[in-house]
Amino acid sequence: xxxxxxxxxxxxxxxxxxxxxxxxxxxxxxxxxxxxxxxxxxxxxxxxxxxxxxxxxxxxxxxxxxxxxxxxxxxxxxxxxxxxxxxxxxxxxxxxxxxxxxxxxxxxxxxxxxxxxxxxxxxxxxxxxxxxxxxxxxxxxxxxxxxxxxxxxxxxxxxxxxxxxxxxxxxxxxxxxxxxxxxxxxxxxxxxxxxxxxxxxxxxxxxxxxxxxxxxxxxxxxxxxxxxxxxxxxxxxxxxxx
Amino acid sequence: xxxxxxxxxxxxxxxxxxxxxxxxxxxxxxxxxxxxxxxxxxxxxxxxxxxxxxxxxxxxxxxxxxxxxxxxxxxxxxxxxxxxxxxxxxxxxxxxxxxxxxxxxxxxxxxxxxxxxxxxxxxxxxxxxxxxxxxxxxxxxxxxxxxxxxxxxxxxxxxxxxxxxxxxxxxxxxxxxxxxxxxxxxxxxxxxxxxxxxxxxxxxxxxxxxxxxxxxxxxxxxxxxxxxxxxxxxxxxxxxxxxxxxxxxxxxxxxxxxxxxxxxxxxxxxxxxxxxxxxxxxxxxxxxxxxxxxxxxxxxxxxxxxxxxxxxxxxxxxxxxxxxxxxxxxxxxxxxxxxxxxxxxxxxxxxxxxxxxxxxxxxxxxxxxxxxxxxxxxxxxxxxxxxxxxxxxxxxxxxxxxxxxxxxxxxxxxxxxxxxxxxxxxxxxxxxxxxxxxxxxxxxxxxxxxxxxxxxxxxxxxxxxxx
Numbered sequence: 001x002x003x004x005x006x007x008x009x010x011x012x013x014x015x016x017x018x019x020x021x022x023x024x025x026x027x028x029x030x031x032x033x034x035x036x037x038x039x040x041x042x043x044x045x046x047x048x049x050x051x052x053x054x055x056x057x058x059x060x061x062x063x064x065x066x067x068x069x070x071x072x073x074x075x076x077x078x079x080x081x082x083x084x085x086x087x088x089x090x091x092x093x094x095x096x097x098x099x100x101x102x103x104x105x106x107x108x109x110x111x112x113x114x115x116x117x118x119x120x121x122x123x124x125x126x127x128x129x130x131x132x133x134x135x136x137x138x139x140x141x142x143x144x145x146x147x148x149x150x151x152x153x154x155x156x157x158x159x160x161x162x163x164x165x166x167x168x169x170x171x172x173x174x175x176x177x178x179x180x181x182x183x184x185x186x187x188x189x190x191x192x193x194x195x196x197x198x199x200x201x202x203x204x205x206x207x208x209x210x211x212x213x214x215x216x217x218x219x220x221x222x223x224x225x226x227x228x229x230x231x232x233x234x235x236x237x238x239x240x241x242x
Numbered sequence: 243x244x245x246x247x248x249x250x251x252x253x254x255x256x257x258x259x260x261x262x263x264x265x266x267x268x269x270x271x272x273x274x275x276x277x278x279x280x281x282x283x284x285x286x287x288x289x290x291x292x293x294x295x296x297x298x299x300x301x302x303x304x305x306x307x308x309x310x311x312x313x314x315x316x317x318x319x320x321x322x323x324x325x326x327x328x329x330x331x332x333x334x335x336x337x338x339x340x341x342x343x344x345x346x347x348x349x350x351x352x353x354x355x356x357x358x359x360x361x362x363x364x365x366x367x368x369x370x371x372x373x374x375x376x377x378x379x380x381x382x383x384x385x386x387x388x389x390x391x392x393x394x395x396x397x398x399x400x401x402x403x404x405x406x407x408x409x410x411x412x413x414x415x416x417x418x419x420x421x422x423x424x425x426x427x428x429x430x431x432x433x434x435x436x437x438x439x440x441x442x443x444x445x446x447x448x449x450x451x452x453x454x455x456x457x458x459x460x461x462x463x464x465x466x467x468x469x470x471x472x473x474x475x476x477x478x479x480x481x482x483x484x485x486x487x488x489x490x491x492x493x494x495x496x497x498x499x500x501x502x503x504x505x506x507x508x509x510x511x512x513x514x515x516x517x518x519x520x521x522x523x524x525x526x527x528x529x530x531x532x533x534x535x536x537x538x539x540x541x542x543x544x545x546x547x548x549x550x551x552x553x554x555x556x557x558x559x560x561x562x563x564x565x566x567x568x569x570x571x572x573x574x575x576x577x578x579x580x581x582x583x584x585x586x587x588x589x590x591x592x593x594x595x596x597x598x599x600x601x602x603x604x605x606x607x608x609x610x611x612x613x614x615x616x617x618x619x620x621x622x623x624x625x626x627x628x629x630x631x632x633x634x635x636x637x638x639x640x641x642x643x644x645x646x647x648x649x650x651x652x653x654x655x656x657x658x659x660x661x662x663x664x665x666x667x668x669x670x671x672x673x674x675x676x677x678x679x680x681x682x683x684x685x686x687x688x689x690x691x692x693x694x695x696x697x698x699x700x701x702x703x704x705x706x707x708x709x
Binding site for chain 2: 003005007008010013016034035036037041044045047048049053057130134142143144146171172173176180182183185188191192217219220221223224
C-alpha cells in the first residue's frame with residue numbers, strides 16, 4: 001500500500017479501509033513504513049527538482065512488490081505518468097511506476113471484483129476527480145466520443161443499499177489543484193462552491209470520490225459556507241461493514 | 243502569493259452574477275461542441291488525423307511553404323515574407339500606401355492583434371475598420387478581445403446600445419416599427435449592418451486573416467459567420483491576407499478534416515456560415531499574401547513546446563477551461579487567454595507573461611477537447627518547472643515546496659511530524675484563521691485525526707507469528 005502523505009496525516013481511516021478491503025479480498029498486504037510522499041505537490045507547484053529524490057526513494061521502496069495500490073488517483077497518476085521521466089534524468093529505469101495503481105482501477109481491472117459483502121444504505125453523489133478521469137481513465141471523459149463507462153460507479157454499485165448519483169457537469173474540476181487552491185484562491189473557492197452545490201442538488205447525503213484531496217477542498221468550503229453535506233472516500237464505502 | 247492573473251480574477255469574482263453568466267455562456271458553447279462530437283462516430287479519428295496532418299506539415303514546413311508560394315504566385319497572387327511583426331507591418335503599410343489607401347476594412351485576425359497592425363496603420367494615417375461585429379464593437383469601445391472566437395461575448399447589449407449612440411450610428415437611420423426597447427437586439431443588429439455597409443463601400447482595401455493555407459493549390463480559406471470577410475474582399479479591389487506560417491496544410495483532402503473540426507469545436511456548429519476559398523485576385527484587382535513568422539520558427543525548434551503550432555485557434559480550450567470561465571479574458575496578461583494563451587504567451591515572452599501560468603488546476607480538460615491534440619496541460623506543467631530559473635517563481639510556494647521536500651526526504655522526521663498533528667486539535671480554530679494560513683481564506687481548517695495512518699498501522703500490521 002502506498003498511503004499518500006496527506007491521507008496518512010488527515011484521513012487515516014481511508015488507509016485503514018483500503019487495508020481491510022485488500023485483506024478481505026485475500027491479498028497479502030504490506031505497508032512499507034519508510035514511505036512519505038510521491039512528490040506531486042512540489043511538481044505541480046513548479047519544483048519538480050525537489051520531487052526527484054522522492055521519486056527515486058519511492059521506486060526503491062516499492063520495486064519489490066507485485067502491485068503498489070494507493071487510495072488516491074492524483075498520487076497514483078503522478079507516480080505513473082511523471083516518475084519515469086524524473087528517474088530517467090537520474091539514469092534509472094522506473095520499476096514501481098508501471099505497477100502503481102489507484103485502488104479503484106486495481107479492484108476493477110486487476111482483482112476484477114464482482115461482489116462485495118459491504119452495505120451502505122445511503123444516497124451518494126460521485127465526484128469524478130480529474131486525474132482519475134483524464135489521466136488514469138477511471139471513467140469516460142465527457143469531452144470525448146468514446147463508449148460510456150465508469151469504474152468507480154461499477155464498484156460502488158456492488159455495495160448493498162447504495163444509490164449512486166452524479167452531479168450536473170459530472171467531471172468538471174472542483175478547483176483544488178494543490179497549491180492552486182492558495183495561489184488562485186478566489187477562482188479555486190468559486191469552483192469548489194459551485195461543485196459542492198451541484199453535488200448537493202442531486203439530493204445526496206454524501207459526496208464520495210477516489211481522491212481525498214478533492215474531498216478535503218470541498219469539505220473545507222462546504223463547512224465555511226454552512227452547507228449540509230457529508231464527505232466519504234470510495235474506499236470507506238467499499239469497506240463499509242468489513 | 244498571487245500572480246497578476248490571480249489578482250485580476252479576485253477582482254472579477256467580486257461580481258458573482260457576471261461570473262455566473264460568463265461561466266454558463268461558455269460552458270454552453272462547450273456543451274454544443276460536445277453534442278457535435280457525440281454526433282460523429284469518427285470524431286476521435288478526426289482529431290487524430292488532424293493532429294497527424296499538422297505534425298506532418300510543421301515538420302515539413304519549408305517544403306510546403308515553397309510549394310504554397312509557387313502555386314499562389316502562379317495564381318497571380320503576390321506573396322511576401324515577414325520575419326517579424328515589424329517587417330509585417332512595414333509590408334502591409336507599403337502595399338496600402340502604394341495604392342493610396344486611406345481606409346481599410348478587415349475581418350478578424352488574431353495575427354494582426356499579435357503584430358499590433360491597427361495601431362501601426364493608424365499612426366500612418368490609415369483608418370482601419372474591424373468588420374467582425376464583435377471586434378467592431380470592441381474597437382469602438384477601445385477594448386481588446388476577451389476571447390479569440392467570441393471576442394465581445396462579455397459585453398451586454400445595453401453597453402452596445404450606448405456605444406452605438408455615442409458614435410452617432412443611429413443618426414439619419416430609418417427603422418420601421420421602432421421597438422420600445424432602445425437596445426432591442428434586432429434593432430442593434432440593423433444599426434450595425436447599416437454602419438458596416440457604409441464602411442465596405444468606402445474602403446479602398448480589404449484585409450483578411452487565413453484559417454488555412456492550402457499548399458497544393460496556393461489558396462487561402464477564411465471562415466466567418468457574418469460574411470464580413472466576403473464583403474471586405476468583394477467591394478475593394480485590393481485584398482491583403484495575413485497568414486501565420488503555421489496555418490499551412492498540404493491539400494484538399496486534409497482541408498476536409500479541418501473543415502469538419504473547426505466550427506464544431508469552436509462554436510458547436512457543423513460548419514461556419516461562410517467558408518470562402520480565395521485562390522486569386524478578382525478581375526482588375528490585386529491580391530497579396532503576407533506570410534508571417536514572428537517567432538514561429540523558434541517555437542518549431544523547441545522540443546517541449548512545438549505542439550502549440552498545431553493550434554488552429556478554435557477557442558475550445560478556453561470554453562472548457564474552468565479557470566477561464568470564472569476569471570474571463572482580461573484576467574490574463576497575454577492577449578490570447580485560456581490554456582493555449584498561457585502557452586503562447588510564454589513562448590512570446592516567458593518573463594513578461596509568466597503571470598498566467600498559475601491559471602490552471604491541471605484538470606486536463608483542454609487536452610481532451612483540443613481538435614489537434616495539443617498537449618496543453620503538460621506544457622503548462624513544464625513552464626512551471628522553468629519559472630524558478632527565470633526568477634519568476636513565487637517565493638512562498640518555493641519555501642513551502644522546499645520545506646515539504648525536506649520533511650518528505652527524512653522519513654523519521656516525517657513520521658514524527660505526522661504523528662503529532664493531532665496536537666493541532668487543541669488549537670482553537672480562530673487561531674488557525676490568520677493571513678499566514680492561506681487555506682483558511684476560503685476553507686474551514688481540516689479536522690485532525692487522533693492518529694496518523696503510520697500510527698494506526700502499528701495495530702493493523704500482521705503480527706510476526708501470522709506471517
